[in-house]
Amino acid sequence: DSFQEVVVKIERRTYKKPFLGGFRNMSTGVEFHNAGSQTKPKKRPDKGIQLFCKETQTVEEKNKQQQTRNTTSTQMTQIGIYVSNMTDKLITPGKYFTAEEYHKHRLEAVIVLQKYFRRWHAINLVQNLMEQKRLRLAREAQEELQKKREKEEKLRREYEKKLNPKTKEDFELLYHDLELWMQEETEQINRTLTGAERKAALCALLEEETELIACFGMHKLNANVENQPKAILQLLSKCAQPRRWKAFDGKITEMDTQNTLRGKELLEIYRSISTKDIPKDERTSVLLTLKCTVQGHECKLTQEIVALIDREVDLMSREVKECNLEGLRKRICTLFLQYIKIPEFNPEVAGLLKVPQDPLQLYKKVYFCHSCENYLPSTEFPIPANSRTIGRCRSCYQLDNEARKREAYFKYRLILENLRKSEVDYQDDTKIVFLVQLPDMKYLTESIWNCQSALSACSDLYELVMVRWDKQREWSPWNTILLTKEEADAHLKLCNLQKAYEAPFIYKIKQKHIRAKNYFAQFPAMSSFLHRSNNQANANSYK
Ligand SMILES: [Zn+2]
Incomplete structure (x- = not known):
């Protein structure tokens, strides 16, 4: 009676056992459950083939009805039946060619097509390029021509400027040219002549220079006479200009104020009063307008203007010659200009006058020029970046430049x-x-x-x-x-x-x-x- 202890290993299931059904004894009421096996199912050996996949399990199945083909049949001639062979065709087989030959043939055809296409494409391309080149050459020629013309125009203008100098710049250029010419001449004299001859030649040259400078001076006087009316009109049109400012989007807004409108009115009157050779009745109406404008303010100046206007109207009614009226007209013009330059009558002019109305402003900005001994506003002094003092005024610099360095x-x-x-x-x-x-x-x-x-x-x-x-x-x-x-x-x-x-x-x-x-x-x-x-x-x- 020997016994042996055997250790039975129970593998606990990791999941809850499913209920597999059962029965109950009616008389005793005891319940019996069906039991499942406890051993794990044997795994099938893995053959390396995927047996199921998501696609097959989630595939959508479709049912579709289809009609089969009509059944057809042929009928041959035989005893008891005659079938006509009138519409029969005899088909003879063509030359047999392999797939390889077929594909070769196709390739050749494709190549031919491609050749034609490429030819067409190349022609298009070349024509396009030629057109571009033509346009470019034309544009370049145009630009070249334009440049040449501009250059000629510039030279012409420069020549014109030197012939009829008007501005400071023109005179500067003239003096510069004079200096260059002088240097050249002096050099030549020094090179070729000696002794007394040289001295005589230099003397003659100096004389020529003085003559030329005198000539420049004449031109300058003429230019001043021409420039003066221009300067006056410029000053007046500045008074008449509307206020303008730039908005953030670059647009310019203009605004007329009461003062600029007054400026415009005065400018118009000045223009018509200073025009020469206008018919008598027109002149009379212009004078009347001026009289109306001026009479608003009673003072010595306006009284004088009114008196002159009355005199001119009187003289014109007596048929006095135009040339004898010239002096009188000039006087009216000058007096009216004086009138315009008074800020009381033309408020806009106040900011443009060289001598400001408020004398206190003068103290801050006026400097003394040691060269011409004038007191001038700071804007009249060109100050180079390396200067430590205020130096000379603009006109003194100009004079010095004309006299020496040019x-x-x-x-x-x-x-x-x-x-x-x-x-x-x-x-x-x-x-x-x-x-x-x-x-x-x-x-x-x-x-x-x-x-x-x-x-x-x-x-x-x-x-x-x-x-x-x-x-x-x-x-x-x-x-x-x-x-x-x-x-x-x-x-x-x-x-x-x-x-x-x-x-x-x-x-x-x-x-x-x-x-x-x-x-x-x-x-x-x-x-x-x-x-x-x-x-x-x-x-x-x-x-
Ligand atoms: Zn000066």
Whole structure:
């Protein structure tokens, strides 16, 4: 009777056993449940084939009815039936060709089609290109012609200006030319002649120069006579101009005030009163209008004007000759101009008069010119960037220039004006360009950039413009390059200067910038900007 203990391992199910049904003894009421096996089902060996997948289990099944084909049949001639063979066709097999041959044939056909298409395409393309080329050549020729014409026009205008000088600039150019001519002549005399002959020739030259200068003076007097009425009309039209301002969207709004309307009225009257050779009745009506306008204010001046008007009307009614009335008309004109220039009668003129109404304003802005010993407003003093004192006034500078150096600043003024305009367009609050004055610009152009384009060495100053070297930073004498207009346009389109230019060129430009820095560092106003730009450059190099 030996027994053995056997350890039975019970594997606990991880899930709840399902209820599989059962029964109940009716008499005792005992419940019996059907039992399931406890052993796990045997796993089928994995054959490496996926037996079920999501697609088959979620497939949408469809049922569709379909009609089968009509059944057909053939009938042959045989005993008891005759079928006509009239419509029968005899078909003989063609040449047999393989699939390979078929595909080859297709390919050849495709190639032929492609050839035609490509030919057509190429013709189109070439014609298009030729048309473009033609248009471009035509445009270039047009531009060239335009440029040539502009140049001729400019030369003509310059010649015209020198022949009939009108403005300060014209005279500046004239004196400049005179100086050049003098230098040339003197040089020639020094080269060819000696001793007493040389002295005589120099004397003759000096005499010629004096004659020419006297001639310029005559022209200047004439120009002044011509310019005076223009200046008066300009002043009056300034009084008549409506107030205008620019809105944020660039549109310009104009507004007439009571004062500008008054200015306009006076301008119109002045215009008609100063016109010569108008019929008598018209003149009379103009005079009457003037009388009405002036009579509103009773004072000595208006009384005088009214008296003169009465006299003219009286004389005209007595059929006095026109030429004898000229002096009287001039007097009326002059007195009326005096009337217009009084702010009480023409309020708009107050801001435009050289001598302000409020004497207190004079104390702040008036400086003494040691050269001509005049007291002048601050705007009359051109102050170069390197000056420490107020110096001489504009007209003294001009006189000195005419007498000695005879420099023509006109071309530099063009360059500077162009530069200022383009700098304003950048809208990044640039300041240095407005500190630079004409003499500084002249030095920069002549001594540092040798009056020629850095790229093409074009030396026509009318063609040249100064632009930023690095367009990200504001213009300054040490961030600039002198180029022709076309070159400048191309230069400003560049994104990476280091890649666009060769190293020696960049080195050359940098040298010029360093020279400009050294020169402008002497100016007190400039040096602060110089430090700032140095800091900026350092900051950039640390990045
Ligand atoms: Zn002066």
